Amino acid sequence: MGINLQDNSIQLFYVNESQLLAVERLQTLIADNKLPIILDLELIEGKIKQRLAELNSEGDKAALLLDNKNKLSLLSGALSVAPEWDKLQRRVVSAGRKSELILKAAKISADSQVLDATAGFGHDSLILASTGAEVTMLEQQPLMALLLLSEQQRMSAQPNWQKLMARLTIINTDALSYFTQLQKGATGQAANVNVVYLDPMFPEDSYQDSKTGKGAKVGKQMQALHHLACPPTLDEEIGLLNKAQAVVADNKEGHGRVIIKRPQQAPYLARQSPDESWHNAAVRFDGYFV
Numbered sequence: 156m157g158i159n160l161q162d163n164s165i166q167l168f169y170v171n172e173s174q175l176l177a178v179e180r181l182q183t184l185i186a187d188n189k190l191p192i193i194l195d196l197e198l199i200e201g202k203i204k205q206r207l208a209e210l211n212s213e214g215d216k217a218a219l220l221l222d223n224k225n226k227l228s229l230l231s232g233a234l235s236v237a238p239e240w241d242k243l244q245r246r247v248v249s250a251g252r253k254s255e256l257i258l259k260a261a262k263i264s265a266d267s268q269v270l271d272a273t274a275g276f277g278h279d280s281l282i283l284a285s286t287g288a289e290v291t292m293l294e295q296q297p298l299m300a301l302l303l304l305s306e307q308q309r310m311s312a313q314p315n316w317q318k319l320m321a322r323l324t325i326i327n328t329d330a331l332s333y334f335t336q337l338q339k340g341a342t343g344q345a346a347n348v349n350v351v352y353l354d355p356m357f358p359e360d361s362y363q364d365s366k367t368g369k370g371a372k373v374g375k376q377m378q379a380l381h382h383l384a385c386p387p388t389l390d391e392e393i394g395l396l397n398k399a400q401a402v403v404a405d406n407k408e409g410h411g412r413v414i415i416k417r418p419q420q421a422p423y424l425a426r427q428s429p430d431e432s433w434h435n436a437a438v439r440f441d442g443y444f445v
């Protein structure tokens with residue numbers, strides 16, 4: 156398991172020469188956000204399938220693909236994954252009706268400040284931000300952060316997504332060190348967080364029933380993430396939960412909540428019982444009130 160990036164360099168396939176401007180925009184995102192990524196460019200005009208099959212046979216090797224619509228995907232083994240925020244349009248539009256369990260748990264309003272400390276593909280962040288709240292998205296993996304930044308830029312070109320996109324701030328950082336900096340006032344951002352949301356990695360088979368082996372299989376986006384990131388240790392879980400609670404306690408109102416997403420049957424994060432839980436057949440949101 157694990158993708159090896161030698162010298163931080165990764166191949167970026169693009170499919171025609173007219174994309175050089177889009178490639179340049181990616182380079183600018185990398186530089187502006189100080190991402191430790193060096194792009195190794197390769198034009199694969201007309202031989203996409205063949206090149207991707209070669210890549211697949213090279214085992215753990217990852218690459219990036221900028222398709223003819225300038226959508227950036229991560230290629231990992233046989234998988235090709237992208238945030239694809241446009242597919243969430245219906246959920247984002249109807250989220251205001253509070254049909255989303257995550258919103259019942261997070262209980263945020265348009266003037267809330269939310270910290271999604273494990274952003275991943277950013278889907279939960281979008282639902283959280285659909286309420287009008289500002290969402291700061293932390294993602295420790297530089298490649299995932301680049302996918303998010305590129306998706307934010309791509310979606311910002313669509314007028315009906317612009318307001319939502321403007322409420323998202325994406326930062327490539329480890330949540331634990333960010334929480335510490337936030338408490339020291341060292342992030343340059345006013346620390347007034349009402350909700351910290353955490354959806355840490357969990358073992359790949361967590362959605363399956365431990366006795367029967369039956370149940371939901373993880374989707375291809377989560378499978379690809381399992382090549383990049385590991386579940387936290389118990390000590391890390393304890394650190395995440397305690398520091399997240401301390402960040403919320405520090406806000407102007409002096410109260411708020413930490414929400415943790417878990418597979419329905421999974422044990423509590425850091426083995427600490429929540430104040431309240433909301434669940435459906437697949438997932439559970441545990442709320443810790445501060």
Ligand SMILES: C[S@@+](CC[C@H](N)C(=O)[O-])C[C@H]1O[C@@H](n2cnc3c(N)ncnc32)[C@H](O)[C@@H]1O
Binds near residue numbers: 273275380
């Ligand atoms: C399960 S995924 C989150 C999926 C996300 N909720 C979504 O809707 O797409 C977990 C993500 O958190 C990131 N992550 C895990 N631990 C982290 C940490 N300590 N700091 C920042 N990001 C972290 C992983 O790299 C991974 O991308």
